[in-house]
Amino acid sequence: MRVLVTGGAGFLGSHLCDRLVTDGHEVIAVDNLFTGSKRNIHHLLGRHDFELIRHDIVNPLLVEVDWIFNLACPASPVHYQYNPVKTVKTSVMGMLNMLGLAKRVKARILQASTSEVYGDPAVHPQVETYWGNVNPIGLRACYDEGKRVAETLMCDYHRQNAVDIRIMRIFNTYGPRMAVGDGRVASNFIVQALQGEPLTVYGDGSQTRSFCYVEDLINGMIALMEYAGPDAHEPVNIGSSDEVSMNELVTTLGEVLERDLDTVRQPLPQDDPVRRRADSTRARQRLGWQPRISLKEGLTRTVEYFREVLAASA
Ligand code: NAD
Ligand code: UDP
Numbered sequence: 001m002r003v004l005v006t007g008g009a010g011f012l013g014s015h016l017c018d019r020l021v022t023d024g025h026e027v028i029a030v031d032n033l034f035t036g037s038k039r040n041i042h043h044l045l046g047r048h049d050f051e052l053i054r055h056d057i058v059n060p061l062l063v064e065v066d067w068i069f070n071l072a073c074p075a076s077p078v079h080y081q082y083n084p085v086k087t088v089k090t091s092v093m094g095m096l097n098m099l100g101l102a103k104r105v106k107a108r109i110l111q112a113s114t115s116e117v118y119g120d121p122a123v124h125p126q127v128e129t130y131w132g133n134v135n136p137i138g139l140r141a142c143y144d145e146g147k148r149v150a151e152t153l154m155c156d157y158h159r160q161n162a163v164d165i166r167i168m169r170i171f172n173t174y175g176p177r178m179a180v181g182d183g184r185v186a187s188n189f190i191v192q193a194l195q196g197e198p199l200t201v202y203g204d205g206s207q208t209r210s211f212c213y214v215e216d217l218i219n220g221m222i223a224l225m226e227y228a229g230p231d232a233h234e235p236v237n238i239g240s241s242d243e244v245s246m247n248e249l250v251t252t253l254g255e256v257l258e259r260d261l262d263t264v265r266q267p268l269p270q271d272d273p274v275r276r277r278a279d280s281t282r283a284r285q286r287l288g289w290q291p292r293i294s295l296k297e298g299l300t301r302t303v304e305y306f307r308e309v310l311a312a313s314a
Contacts, residue, residue, distance in 0.1 A: 001066045002025070002026045002028070002064065002067075003020050003026065003027050003067045003069065004028050004063060004101075004107075005027060005028070005030070005069045006069070006098065007030075008030060008041065008052065008071070009037055009052065010072075011036075011075075011179070012112070012170075012173065012214065012218070013031070013036065013071045013072075014036070015177065015218050017044060021044065028065065029050070029052045029053070030053045030072065031052065031054065032056040033054060034079070035074045035075070037179065040177050057093075057094035057098065058094055058097070060100070061098075062101070063101070065101075065107050067107055067225060068102055068107050069109075069110050069225070070095065070109060070150075073087065073090050074087060075184075076184045079182075081142065087142040088145070090146070091147055092146060092153070099153055102157070103161050103163050108164040108225065110166040110221065111167050113167050113170065114144075114169060114170055115170065115171040116144045116273075117134070117144065117147055117148050117169060118134075119132045120273040121133055121273065121275065124275055125243075126237065126277065126278060126279055127237075127279040128234065128237055139269070140270070151167055155233070166225055167234070168221060169237045169239075170212075170217065171210040171276065171278045172209045172276075173211075173212045173213070174212075174214065174302060175213055175305075176214070176301065176302055176305035178302070180306070180309060185249065186302065188200060189250065189253055190303055194303070194306055198261075199253075200263075200264055202246070202265075203267070204247075204268075205245060205250070205263075206245050207268070207272060207273065208277065209276045210244070211240055211295055212239050213293035213295075215293060216291040220236075220238035220287065223287040223289050224283075231286070237282060239278030239291075241278055241279065243277040249295075256299045
């Protein structure tokens with residue numbers, strides 16, 4: 001299969017490219033290198049079955065492919081709020097371009113959507129049938145609403161043009177190849193701990209998330225893309241059903257590093273969701289998917305990665 005991966009030089013995208021070439025596919029990675037890095041895919045460059053195109057998906061792209069994974073979009077609040085208008089353009093115009101391509105070449109397309117479509121959820125845990133609670137005018141809206149419109153476009157192209165769609169609602173995923181300066185909580189805490197700095201806990205640290213290790217996430221992504229049931233066009237949550245507060249994350253990281261970690265409180269960002277937990281029943285029933293890597297094991301592997309990166313940059 002010829003496969004297009006937008007955002008292919010990013011954290012998740014680079015792991016997906018690895019998996020696809022291992023599975024014997026030919027991969028075209030497209031990235032504007034805003035938050036991604038050539039380092040993430042350095043080991044793939046030069047292979048006959050891998051190609052990187054430096055391209056921004058707000059502009060049309062003409063390639064012949066069988067599958068499209070649309071992952072291009074900054075995912076960390078720091079980066080998606082840096083240029084919020086561009087974030088909306090990436091989600092909306094990028095999605096339109098990728099759906100136009102999928103329609104033209106009759107490719108199956110998977111959109112990397114997000115648990116952020118549930119906003120600050122009034123239903124807990126979050127099940128796919130819940131419509132969400134998003135502030136449309138807040139600082140996070142460029143990302144949350146952009147992703148919601150992207151889902152709308154996916155469904156309209158499916159109904160109107162019979163495009164073969166997959167919508168994956170990804171919950172907080174962490175692991176090797178997150179950027180040192182990514183800004184999301186797992187990489188922030190690990191980098192701070194390894195550098196002997198206090199961990200920046202926003203608010204009182206009682207807010208919760210479902211954390212998923214990258215390897216589990218990629219297994220779910222491939223399983224969803226390959227799934228061909230009559231309900232394949234419906235959104236599927238991929239996330240852990242363990243709910244972890246930021247204070248508990250500090251404790252677990254302390255167990256991994258075998259020492260107590262200092263923390264410093266910082267203000268809670270605007271509209272930061274209070275609770276988040278994936279209802280992953282649909283993923284389990286339809287895809288046979290469930291996460292296998294515990295938080296402690298995933299953090300251990302991620303700590304190893306950041307140790308090496310920090311040692312190399314020193
Ligand atoms: P990331 O920032 O590492 O990767 C995003 C990639 O997209 C980067 O390589 C970036 O350079 C590229 N990109 C951004 N805008 C682009 C544009 N206009 N044109 C071309 N390339 C562009 O983040 P990630 O964690 O790997 O996220 C990948 C996808 O998964 C994103 O769409 C994100 O919204 C989604 N997602 C991730 C998580 C998570 O926890 N990691 C959760 C929910 C959704
Ligand atoms: N967070 C934190 N310290 C940090 C970075 C994030 O306490 O250094 C908190 C943040 O307020 C949020 C949670 O961790 O409640 C997850 O944040 P992240 O940016 O990783 O993802 P998102 O908010 O998009 O789920």
